[in-house]
Amino acid sequence: MSGDRLTIIHIDMDAFFAAIEQQANPDLQGKPVIVCGDPDGRGVVATASYEARMFGVRSAMPVREAKRLCPQAVLVRGRHSLYGQVSNRLLEVYRKYTPTVEPFSIDEAFLDVAGCERLHGDAHEIAQKIKTEVRESFGLSCSVGIAPCKLLAKMASDMNKPDGLTIIRSEDIAGVVWPLPVRKLYGVGEKTSQALESLGIRTVGALAKIPVELLTEKFGETGRLLRNIASGIDNSRVNPAIWEMPKSIGHETTLTEDSGDEAFILTCILSLSQQVGRRLRQQELVARTVTLKLRYSDFTTLTRANTFSFFTCLDEDIYRTAKGLFLCHWNQLRKIRLVGVTVSSLSSKHDFMRQLALFEEDEKRRRVTAAMDKVRDRFGENAITRASLIRPGKRLKKKETERTEGGCGI
Numbered sequence: 001m002s003g004d005r006l007t008i009i010h011i012d013m014d015a016f017f018a019a020i021e022q023q024a025n026p027d028l029q030g031k032p033v034i035v036c037g038d039p040d041g042r043g044v045v046a047t048a049s050y051e052a053r054m055f056g057v058r059s060a061m062p063v064r065e066a067k068r069l070c071p072q073a074v075l076v077r078g079r080h081s082l083y084g085q086v087s088n089r090l091l092e093v094y095r096k097y098t099p100t101v102e103p104f105s106i107d108e109a110f111l112d113v114a115g116c117e118r119l120h121g122d123a124h125e126i127a128q129k130i131k132t133e134v135r136e137s138f139g140l141s142c143s144v145g146i147a148p149c150k151l152l153a154k155m156a157s158d159m160n161k162p163d164g165l166t167i168i169r170s171e172d173i174a175g176v177v178w179p180l181p182v183r184k185l186y187g188v189g190e191k192t193s194q195a196l197e198s199l200g201i202r203t204v205g206a207l208a209k210i211p212v213e214l215l216t217e218k219f220g221e222t223g224r225l226l227r228n229i230a231s232g233i234d235n236s237r238v239n240p241a242i243w244e245m246p247k248s249i250g251h252e253t254t255l256t257e258d259s260g261d262e263a264f265i266l267t268c269i270l271s272l273s274q275q276v277g278r279r280l281r282q283q284e285l286v287a288r289t290v291t292l293k294l295r296y297s298d299f300t301t302l303t304r305a306n307t308f309s310f311f312t313c314l315d316e317d318i319y320r321t322a323k324g325l326f327l328c329h330w331n332q333l334r335k336i337r338l339v340g341v342t343v344s345s346l347s348s349k350h351d352f353m354r355q356l357a358l359f360e361e362d363e364k365r366r367r368v369t370a371a372m373d374k375v376r377d378r379f380g381e382n383a384i385t386r387a388s389l390i391r392p393g394k395r396l397k398k399k400e401t402e403r404t405e406g407g408c409g410i
Contacts, residue, residue, distance in 0.1 A: 004170045006123045007114040010145040010153035014162035016107035017083055018049035021076050023139040032073040036063050039075035043328045046078050080305050093133055097126050102238045110150055112238035151234035154186050173232040178205030185229050204230045250342030251275045258297040258335040272341040273319035286311035286349045290318055292325040293340030304329045
């Protein structure tokens with residue numbers, strides 16, 4: 001933690017995708033809006049307006065379930081290129097107040113305003129100015145957290161949504177953070193909270209007081225990280241260099257012949273997902289967004305994306321999402337000539353906040369993936385593969401197109 005100075009700001013846009021759609025179409029304002037990939041398909045909710053959330057609709061919920069909970073909701077197909085454009089313009093606003101801006105996702109960012117007080121005022125004044133400019137220039141609201149470190153700022157921004165502004169000081173941790181249930185800690189999901197509660201650890205304060213040796217015995221090094229989170233300890237800095245990372249990592253391949261064979265295309269998607277996951281791990285990166293690309297025999301191209309609520313570098317997560325996109329959006333009456341899988345919203349896996357987001361990953365899956373990577377490092381990329389990839393009679397072209405998009409931004 002960088003002393004006790006309140007210089008870290010976390011900005012979280014409120015129901016970002018849905019709010020953009022409501023702002024663009026006045027007829028949607030005040031109505032429950034659900035943004036998804038395919039309003040008529042088997043997709044999931046990307047985000048929901050607060051009017052829809054009142055009925056229990058939430059992100060990542062199947063669209064069918066969301067319709068059941070809120071039959072009067074207006075379903076809108078997501079326009080991710082538009083959301084990305086708005087996100088980039090928001091980052092330009094933040095940089096007017098400090099050069100130290102770290103995008104955390106398409107609708108979140110950290111700011112360090114240390115040294116900017118003479119020009120723009122303290123963190124509270126800067127946060128108020130940003131909230132006003134975002135409302136007046138974009139017609140959107142955001143919730144802001146202010147704290148001496150990123151972790152506490154992130155937790156603060158979530159406490160008074162929507163349109164909130166919350167400050168957590170170091171001296172507030174015992175009174176504000178410790179009474180919270182452990183599941184409210186950022187990065188602690190259902191699996192971890194259940195494991196903690198089974199040990200009788202139900203509040204953040206109880207977790208902060210458990211000897212670190214007991215936590216590491218139960219959770220390994222994750223136990224030490226858990227203890228730090230509960231104690232509000234976070235020495236990571238706001239890192240503008242995130243902006244300079246590759247925009248995306250992807251692989252695509254052209255089939256030897258156009259195919260309408262679902263099982264074969266899925267094996268292609270699995271192979272591509274493994275290659276993308278491998279490159280993420282080699283570069284020590286994690287990702288939040290998966291994009292599937294399909295090119296039909298008439299050369300028309302379809303791209304669809306989905307964003308996780310967490311960061312990952314595991315093949316299974318990438319494949320499961322790409323497979324879901326394929327099953328939702330593939331026109332089965334048309335044959336496919338090219339398939340591509342790309343991940344974006346990249347970040348370093350060593351970043352403290354991303355480490356928290358990796359808590360819920362299955363440790364067994366991580367170990368298996370690491371073991372497979374070691375075999376490939378020693379014996380080559382084709383030394384080990386999944387049985388489901390071995391399917392006689394169908395092959396890819398020997399020459400694959402490998403694509404890594406450079407640049408910066410969200």
